[in-house]
Amino acid sequence: MANIAFIGLGNMGGPMAINLVKAGHQVCVFDLSKEAVAHVVEQGATTQAQASDCVKDAEFIISMLPAGKHVEAVYLSENGLINHIAKGALVIDSSTIDSPTSISVGAALLAQGINFIDAPVSGGVGGAVAGTLSFMVGGSEADFNQAKPVLDNMGKNVFHAGDHGAGQVAKACNNMLLSVLMLATSEALQLGISNGLDASVLSNIMSKSSGSNWTLDVYNPCPGVMGNVPSSNDYQGGFMVDLMAKDLGLAMDTAVKSHSSTPMGALARSLYAMHAANGNGAKDFSSAFNLFNQKK
Incomplete structure (x- = not known):
């Protein structure tokens, strides 16, 4: 030891x-x-x-x-x-x-x-x-x-x-991907809900289809679809919006230094920065689901 x-x-x-x-x-x-x-x-x-x-x-x-x-x-x-x-x-x-x-x-x-x-x-x-x-x-x-x-x-x-430094680059890539997946999953769920689909039914359909991903299958952002995830606890706990915004900033800095094209990452950073500025910084990053809620 x-x-x-x-x-x-x-x-x-x-x-x-x-x-x-x-x-x-x-x-x-x-x-x-x-x-x-x-x-x-x-x-x-x-x-x-x-x-x-x-x-x-x-x-x-x-x-x-x-x-x-x-x-x-x-x-x-x-x-x-x-x-x-x-x-x-x-x-x-x-x-x-x-x-x-x-x-x-x-x-x-x-x-x-x-x-x-x-x-x-x-x-x-x-x-x-x-x-x-x-x-x-x-x-x-x-x-x-x-x-x-x-x-x-x-x-x-x-x-x-x-x-040295490769671990940080890998982390930036992973969290950029995670943010984009969360936003896309939230957008798809809200589209279905707005057109009369049940969120649990739609989640099950997509999780068994080509849209399956971790944010949908394990960390669903729609309240009530899953237990024991932040979305079913008023988005408390988990990974804060402020931290996701910080990590996306690191990813964009990495992209600038390497002259990499990251349009999806840039959009994700903008959306999470806006979400944080609207008073949601301490909530879990899956609360970005509400960015696409036309009723709010």
């Missing part, structure tokens, strides 16, 4: 850290929220007053932070963790950030003898709790192989996407 430091105990990071504790690892956690720290400590983790004290003896340092600026600050600022992590340790950054920032942070750590992979995740809070996340890893094959047994304790699918 490994000595692991876990930095960032939000909706995703907290459950991920708990699964590492359950797997038998020695886990030291740090977060600015005392409540978040206390919850994970109750499950068997330890903590320190400073993140630097958590990481100094760690073999693995896992971070789950909101944005690239936070990752840069945590690792590379004047008092950053780069000054406290032991040489030969492996940093696993599971934050969803832009690929260039991930590459630059990794390069700075490597220059100090600290290994690094970017390993953003897919699967949402439910996947974090259940330990069924998908990890998209960017880094060397050796570092991927070293990290995989640890990642396996938090997920069921661990992919080596390529070199």
